[in-house]
Amino acid sequence: MHQGIPLTEEDRIPWLEILQDALRESLISGKTVVLSCSALQKQYREILRSADCNYHHGSFNSAVKFVLLDAKAEVLAERIDKRAAEGKHFMPAKLLQSQLELLQIDDSEAICKVDATLNPQALVNAIKILIFGPRKPIAL
């Protein structure tokens, strides 16, 4: 990617399988974890959902939940350019288009979307509500 060449399926699958193992370990030990991963395609997300030993392929009902940090291409391009200018990241902005072309979200997956232009704390709050539901008022 650093050289401006997108990854291939063959590059991604073994990596996703390593992530699946890491998620499975966390699920088995009862830990709640956040995994940040592009998981652009439905088939990639299925690999991660299968970290839940009870997962039935295609049911989308897994202990592994997905949240899409949703932003327009222009916002993403601006952020990538800024990062590249600071020399902080391996991915050149010219790879953004191929990433967006690969991003495939199927409505039936019911993936939670949050507006990635919110500030980080507002994003965390929104994600917590989507995953765990609203906080219950404390009974007096």
Ligand SMILES: Nc1ncnc2c1ncn2[C@@H]1O[C@H](COP(=O)(O)OP(=O)(O)OP(=O)(O)O)[C@@H](O)[C@H]1O
């Ligand atoms: N909510 C936000 N508001 C404003 N800027 C943000 C926000 N989230 C991220 N950014 C900026 O966008 C850039 C990318 O953010 P970050 O490195 O967290 O993304 P990432 O998805 O983890 O990236 P990658 O997977 O490519 O490493 C950074 O310059 C960061 O400061």
Ligand SMILES: O=C(O)[C@H](O)[C@@H](O)[C@H](O)[C@H](O)CO
């Ligand atoms: O599968 C891929 O093509 C990669 O995981 C990418 O998605 C990037 O690494 C990411 O966009 C930058 O963080």
